[in-house]
Amino acid sequence: MKIGYVRVSTPEQNTLRQEVLMEQLGVEQIYVDRMSGKDTQRPQLQKMMEFVRRGDTVVVESISRFARNTRDLLELVERLRQKEVGFVSQKEAIDTATPAGQFMLTVFAAVAQLERDYILQRQREGIQLARAQGKYAGRRPMEAPGLERVAHQWREGELSAVQAAKKLGMSRATFYRRVKDLQPEK
Template sequence: MRIGYIRVSTEEQNTARQEALLRELNVDEVFLDKASGKSVERPELRRMMVYVRRGDTVIVESISRFARNTKDLLSLVEQLTGKGVEFVSKKEAIDTTTPTGKFMLTVFAAVAELEREHILQRQREGIAIAKTKGKYAGRKPLPLPEHFSAAVALWRRGAITATEAMKRTGMKPNTFYRRVREWEGERNVV
C-alpha cells in the first residue's frame, strides 16, 4: 500500500497542497496531523506507524512534514525500515530503498534541523530587539490565586510548609517563588 502522511503545525493551516500531491501519487490511505513537528508524539503519526506493514511505502511532501530534527527523522525511518516499509519524500527526492537515498535522508534531515534552529534564533533576536525598544513585554502574568496572600503568610510564619503553600495556590515551585518575590516587592514599594 502507498500511505500518505500530512502534517501542518496549527488547525488554521491549510493541508490542500499536501493533499493534492498525495492524490496525484495515488496513495491508498492518508494520515493527517495538525500538530507541531518538534515532537513525534502526534496521534496520527503514531497510528500510521502501527498501521503500516511490510511492503508498504510511506510518502510525505517533505521531510519537514515528517520530523523536525535529525534524530527523530532517522529514528522514525529506522522503525519503518525495521517493518519492511519504504520511505519517500517527494520534495527532496529521497527514497530509502537505495544507499544514496539513505545518505541523502541524513543530509536533508540535518539541513531541516539547522533551518529550524535558525528560525528559533531569529525569533529570539527579534524579541530581544523589540524588548530594547519597549515594544515587547511578554505575556501578562496570570492573576494571583484567591488564597495566595493567606498561603504565603502562613508559610512565612512557619505554620505550613512551602509545599503545602504551593498546593493551596496550585503553583509549581519556580512559579510560586517568583510570584512571592514579585508580590512581596510590590507590597514593599507601597
C-alpha cells in the same frame, strides 16, 4: 501499499493541499496529525508506524511534515527500514529505496535541522534587540487578585502550595514565583 502521512502544526491549519498531493500520488491510506512536529509523540504517526508492513511505502509532502529534527527523522526512517518499508518525500525528491535517496535523506535532514536552529536563533536575537529598545516586555504577569491574602494563609500553614495555587488559578511554580516577588511579611 502507499501510505501517506500528513501533518499541520495546529488544528486550525488546512491539510487539503497535502491530501490532494497524496491522492495524485496514488496513496491508498492517509494518516493526519494536527499538531506540532517537535517530537514523535503524535497519535496518527504512531498508528501509521504500527500499521505499515513489509513492502509498503510511506509518502510525505516534505520531510518537515514527518519530523522537525535530524535525530527524529533518521530514527523514524530507520524503524521503517527495519520493517522493510520505503520512505518517499515528494518535495525533496527523496526515495530511500535507492542508496542516493538514503544519502540525500541524511543531507536534507541535517539542512532542515540547521534551518530550524537558525530560525530559533534569529527569533531569540530579535527578542533581545526589541527588549533593548524597550519594544518587547514579554508576557504580562497574570493578575492575581487576593495573592497577598492567600500567600499569608500559605505562610501560616493554613493552605498548602497546591491549594493556594489552585485557589489563585495558577501553577504551583507561578505561585512560588509571585510570592517571592511580594514584599516579605513583617
